[in-house]
Amino acid sequence: MEYVNDITINEAIIHVLDNNGEEPLLNEELLNLNDEVYEFLFKHIQRIFKDEELKYAVFNENRNIIKDISQEYLNCENSLVEVSKEIANQMFSLMKSNGNIPSCDLVVASIFTEYGPMLGIIKMDYVKNYAHKIDYEKGKMGINIITQFTGLPASGQKIQKAAFIKLLKEENDVDLMVLDKQKNTKNKEEYGSNYFINNYLGCSLISNERDMTKNFLNAAEKWTRNNLSENADVAEKVRSTIKKSVLKEDTIDVDRVCDELFEEPEVKSNFKEFVKDAGVDDKLTVDKEWVDKKLKRVRLKIDKEIDLYINEEVYHDNSKFEIQRNGDGTINMVIKFVKNYIEK
Known part of the structure; x- marks a missing residue:
């Protein structure tokens, strides 16, 4: 772009x-x-x-x-x-x-x-x-x-x-x-x-790199909401893996991402067809400038009751924020060692 x-x-x-x-x-x-x-x-x-x-x-x-x-x-x-x-x-x-x-x-x-x-x-x-x-x-x-x-x-x-x-x-x-x-x-x-x-x-x-990157992230998020609304554990893995891919890679291979995310062939095929129908190519160039700006902060809507804004770096820093997997599809989100907070 x-x-x-x-x-x-x-x-x-x-x-x-x-x-x-x-x-x-x-x-x-x-x-x-x-x-x-x-x-x-x-x-x-x-x-x-x-x-x-x-x-x-x-x-x-x-x-x-x-x-x-x-x-x-x-x-x-x-x-x-x-x-x-x-x-x-x-x-x-x-x-x-x-x-x-x-x-x-x-x-x-x-x-x-x-x-x-x-x-x-x-x-x-x-x-x-x-x-x-x-x-x-x-x-x-x-x-x-x-x-x-x-x-x-x-x-x-x-x-x-x-x-x-x-x-x-x-x-x-x-x-x-x-x-x-x-x-x-x-x-x-x-x-x-x-x-x-x-x-x-x-x-x-x-098409340009920003549009392709944006379409891929939007399609992946929509698929996750449609298919994993009752499984926060897997949903978090999908979102984290995809974000990590676009942050680190210059080019995204959808097949490779599917292999990393899913084991079941049906789920892989379903995900791939969904993003393809959204206009995403099998391989796409990542707009790094757009990604760096857009993914600096993570906004989470938790059980329709809690809004959480968190820095992307902090999200992956287990000394400050941790995802605990309960084994039943639910997760705990733990904010650690809070020294100060304000109410807004």
Whole structure:
């Protein structure tokens, strides 16, 4: 996984795309990137790159306006103002053809990272804000609260849809990084479908190391809950073995993990089929950076009554914490030599 940490914003522009309008409001000037505006955009971009739903993608082979126009800019063949207008026009056309796509301000930004230059497209859906309104009538002041629907998401709020496009090269495995969060809806034809990926960007998602690692851990945990809910002893062995594997190994061989975990052929086959159905390959590369961050702490929900947060290192330190196996499928979890505790 290419974790982007070094971000510099070169230039940026914003356009207004209002579903109620006949035409988009296209900016003719670049944003003035003073300290406050720069910080606002930087925090949003930084948050997008850290979002676990950010995916790898490649452009489809058929002709694509977003692909072509972005490469014009990245190859220094056109200005950000002109390129961004076409990018905004393409989004507005989709919005007018699909009334479920919400109005927004569209930010197009040129950035430089440790992986080279990228062109960012950030769809900033409007958020509801509240403000006061002052009226004077017959010499009296009246103050009311009114709603405003054109507020931009604050830097602490999450963006739903964004893309960062690379300069296309033959040696690239990835053309762009895409954030496409889906709206929870029973009707898949509503906003929340894949219009951003399929119709706008014209790209296809591809797996990355973080997604594969995350899918494997999630599938293993779901299998354990489904099959070992009444056997805490074996469940603890399965969870500890799998976590130890992803922490120590660079590559996971599912067959080898099954051999280490289970003796019964039926159980091995059941586990392997379950994780395969969850989209996990027989062999997968571990995203060590994601694992180191995610598995630093263990959160345990014990018999639906006790929550326990514990450092992964301490969990395996028998001088501080110990798993005692009772031989009947139950276990004791012993916290040792407590010197101090507080109640929260």
